[in-house]
Amino acid sequence: MSCNATDRAKGSSARTYHQDYDNGVRSEKECHPYIETYLEQPIPPTENRYSKFDWVNKTTLAELKTRSSIYRERYPTTYVNKSKWDFALKSERDAFFFVRFSDGLFVYKQDAADDGVFEIEHVRNANRDRYTRGNPCICIPVDRLQFVDHVPPPSNEVRLD
Numbered sequence: 524m525s526c527n528a529t530d531r532a533k534g535s536s537a538r539t540y541h542q543d544y545d546n547g548v549r550s551e552k553e554c555h556p557y558i559e560t561y562l563e564q565p566i567p568p569t570e571n572r573y574s575k576f577d578w579v580n581k582t583t584l585a586e587l588k589t590r591s592s593i594y595r596e597r598y599p600t601t602y603v604n605k606s607k608w609d610f611a612l613k614s615e616r617d618a619f620f621f622v623r624f625s626d627g628l629f630v631y632k633q634d635a636a637d638d639g640v641f642e643i644e645h646v647r648n649a650n651r652d653r654y655t656r657g658n659p660c661i662c663i664p665v666d667r668l669q670f671v672d673h674v675p676p677p678s679n680e681v682r683l684d
Contacts (some may be wrong), residue, residue, distance in 0.1 A: 539562050543648075544572075550623055551577055551590040557672045558585055558621055575610045576618075584611055584618040595624040602646060602660035612638060622668060629668035636667055 551568065558578065559565055564617040566585055572593040578585040603620050611618030611633050616626060641664070647657025 534572055546588055546591065547587075551587055554587055554621065554623055554628055554674060557674055558587070558619075558646050561630065561671045562619070569627045581615075582616055582618050584614060585621060586619070586663050589620045589623045589625060590625075593624055594626045595629060597621075597624075600642070600662040600667065601668070602644065602662050605643060605659040605661055608633070608638075620663065621671065623674060626673075628671040628674040629665075631663050631668050651655065 529531045555568065555578070555586055562583060563584065564580065564583065566580045568578050569576060569623055576584040576586045586603065588601065588603065590601065601622050607620075612635060620631045620633065622629050622631075642662040643659050644662055
């Protein structure tokens, strides 16, 4: 099972780091209420844009990945940066990886038993990483994601279907 990162890059239009960052911040604001409802607890956003996770409290780490214009079943896996995965494993907090697709918000609660089970793939975003070598990422099978809620599509997304 492969993340198909190369295939994903072929079909994407050129975006800049700033566009991706702005879209990610917008998506975090739009998804935050759904995430707090799912977690059944308040979880404040981190204040440093370079924090490992988007939201942190005493018991929980939460990260959101937004997959613009992609439905959950489009690829067999989705990925998170291995450094985030490893950081969460070493933490004594519960870690949740949320993924926003066009068809809703989904979550994977990290399970230490999955460490070493999921494939690791080196992922490089040609638009953002042109001066770097990319990063190793954990490929999480989409069938391991739990549905959270029907979140409206990102405010900047135009769909013709």
